Every structure is written in C-alpha cells, then in structure tokens.
Amino acid sequence: MPVYQGSNSCYAINEGVYVRRLRRKGIDTIAEAVGILYLILRDRRRGWTYEQGTCRKIEMDDELFEKRTKYVYTLAKRWKAGPRELAKIKRLVEYVLEHKRFPKKGRKKIERLIKKAIARVK
Numbered sequence: 001m002p003v004y005q006g007s008n009s010c011y012a013i014n015e016g017v018y019v020r021r022l023r024r025k026g027i028d029t030i031a032e033a034v035g036i037l038y039l040i041l042r043d044r045r046r047g048w049t050y051e052q053g054t055c056r057k058i059e060m061d062d063e064l065f066e067k068r069t070k071y072v073y074t075l076a077k078r079w080k081a082g083p084r085e086l087a088k089i090k091r092l093v094e095y096v097l098e099h100k101r102f103p104k105k106g107r108k109k110i111e112r113l114i115k116k117a118i119a120r121v122k
Contacts (some may be wrong), residue, residue, distance in 0.1 A: 003050050003068075004036045010050035011039060012121050020119040026079030033072050033081075033089045034110055035117025037096055040068050044100065069097050 002009045005019040005027070012018035019035035027033050043049035049060040049068075058064075073093045076086055095103050102110050 001053055001055060003052050003055075004039045005032065007119075007121060010052075010055035013055060014050065016121045017118055018121065019117050022117065024079065027072060027075045027089075028079045028081045028085070029117075030085050030088050030092075031113040031117040033076055033085075033092065034102075034113040036072055037069065037092065037102070038114050038118070040065065040072075041096065041101065065100075066097060069093055 004011055006012065006021065007018060009018045019032055019039065022029045022032055027036065043060040044065045047060055048057050051058045070093065073090050076089045081089065
C-alpha cells in the first residue's frame with residue numbers, strides 16, 4: 001500500500017487526503033512530485049509518517065526524510081517522466097533536501113501545483 005499517492009494510500013485512509021494520479025500510474029508530472037514532497041515535508045515537521053504497506057505510524061527521522069525525498073526522483077525516472085519534468089523534479093528534490101522546504105521563489109506556482117495534486121477522499 002503506498003503512503004502518499006492514490007485513493008488507497010495510507011494518507012487517504014487515515015487523513016482523507018492523497019496525491020492524485022494526474023496522468024499514468026506513478027510519478028510522471030511535476031505536480032505529483034510537488035504533492036508528494038509537500039506531504040513528506042509535512043511528515044518531517046510533525047515528526048511521524050506512515051509505514052508503507054501497513055500504514056502504521058512510524059517516526060520520520062532525517063534518514064527516512066532523505067530516503068523518501070530522493071525516491072521521488074527515482075520514481076519519476078522509473079515512470080518515464082519527460083526530460084523537462086525530470087530536470088525540474090531533480091532540481092526541486094535537491095533544493096528540498098538541502099533546505100528542508102520549498103523554494104520561496106515560485107511559491108505561488110508551487111501552491112497551485114499542490115492544489116492540483118492533492119485530492120480529498122469522497
């Protein structure tokens with residue numbers, strides 16, 4: 001069971017929100033990557049997240065934060081995001097890893113992408 005993406009994710013089940021699939025399965029758009037990074041940053045701030053598969057609460061330490069953040073790019077690559085999207089996702093992942101937040105420049109665009117990617121369970 002995925003943690004962040006899909007209506008069957010841990011987030012959907014436990015919190016009523018999730019990152020929607022905008023094109024195909026997996027991460028293949030910048031909006032999906034931004035949505036997942038938003039939830040990862042949220043988990044880091046609150047200090048806990050969900051375990052993949054069981055959806056049990058677990059500690060969100062720096063190591064898990066780094067692992068999940070890097071995995072966003074890996075998944076985008078695996079699910080064949082376009083070259084432009086991949087480059088932007090890579091830069092965003094690197095920024096989030098270094099600063100533990102989204103960049104201030106382009107904040108409105110990031111907020112729009114979050115709204116586009118995050119869905120409520122109906």
